[in-house]
Amino acid sequence: MALAEITHDGKQTFEPTTAMLRELVAHLAQNRTQLREEWVRRITEAQLLQAMTKDEIFAEATSVYDSYVEALETRTLETLTTYAQNLSERIIPRGVETHEVVGIVLLLRDVLARSLFAKYHTDSALLNHVLDAYEPAANAIAITVSVGFVRERERVIREQQEAIRELSTPVLQVRERLLILPIIGVIDPHRARQLTEQLLRAIRANRAKVVVIDITGVAAMDANVANHLVLTVESARLLGARVIVTGLSPEIAQTLVNIGVDLGKMNTVGDLQGGIEEAERLLGYKVMPVAEAQMA
Amino acid sequence: MEVPILKQGPYLIATIQSALTDKDIVQLRDALVEQVGKFRARGVIIDLTALDVMDSFATGMLQDMAHMVRLRGAETVIVGIQPDVAFAMVHMGLTLEGVTTALDLEEGLAHFECAGVPGRGG
DSSP: OBGGGGOTTHHHHHHHHHHHHHHHHHHHHHTHHHHHHHHHHHHHHTTOOTTSOHHHHHHHHHHHHHHHHHHHHHOBOHHHHHHHHHHHHHHGGGTOOHHHHHHHHHHHHHHHHHHHHHHHTTOHHHHHHHHHHHHHHHHHHHHHHHHHHHHHHHHHHHHHHHHHHHHTSOOEEEETTEEEEEEESOOOHHHHHHHHHHHHHHHHHHTOSEEEEEEEEOOOOOHHHHHHHHHHHHHHHHTTOEEEEEOOOHHHHHHHHHTTOOTTTOEEESSHHHHHHHHHHHHTOOOOOHHHHHHO | OOOOEEEETTEEEEEOOSOOOHHHHHHHHHHHHHHHHHTTOSEEEEEOTTOSOOOHHHHHHHHHHHHHHHHTTOEEEEEOOOHHHHHHHHHTTOOOTTOEEESSHHHHHHHHHHHTOOOSOO
């Protein structure tokens, strides 16, 4: 996106604007040290970025300032966009909030605007011209940085949601060829689908013969999800694995009977312990205390 | 494409390599049911690993095949159904009722070995 596109009154002001921008860049480059220090002072004063040390703020401020001037000079926002994304990646894990990022960008805008006032206040016509060039560019930059930050934040949130979803349906191997799938919490259709996918994939990957699905932690499920559970059990059978469902609450038992589940297809055991014992029996294991085994 | 039927000891193995037309399936059924008697096979394994879609006709045929093989004195195990295919099948109500399934060829053979399928002098 070129900054010239954002300038408001089109053709007539385009040429002067370019010239003004050039002058602006020169001014900012000349007063780099002083303006940068002023900006950092304002940031500290406003108590923004408290998660960072003073040196860090100064270092970041320098980079932002230079990118800012570069954006004005080259009239493209690409470098700044990349830098903003990079910056967001670094500061989000440290707990920097959206209002702080927006705040510092706006502060920089104010600092620069004031320095322009100070320089051109004697000639109000020229000042107007300079501001005409400066304001749209500054706003575009402020928007770019803020949007970059918010976008990065959203990306982090999406990633975390994905991670939570993955974690919420673990498929665990407890013995050779025996998997358990403990389900806790509410199962919505989306999660049910994900559960099935993960289970079927795990059966293939671990070459499981028996799977124990424990739904002790599920208080209730609607007919749809209950149906889905039955489908999952049958799909697993097509892959050659037997499924034992354990820990059915009275409500879920009722739901299953109401939807008319074929109990011949569904193997249920009271609790997880019973389920694992049944699974071991199916797999041909026998678990006994060592003392008893020695006597035998 | 005709499905090759391999003889491995007392077992027959039919590996389906690509999507089958209805005609191919009928042909496979006829060939299998005939060869079970000819080779005095104790077990039949049908391997569907390469299939990524199963329709109701094919499923019904497989089920019929298993029952016919049973009547001819051998057992059928269907192996290698992919997870996605399995879920799509049960969604359509195609559950291969009464047919033994196993994860893959190896599991299918192991099933015969340890299940001790009643053989004829095998």
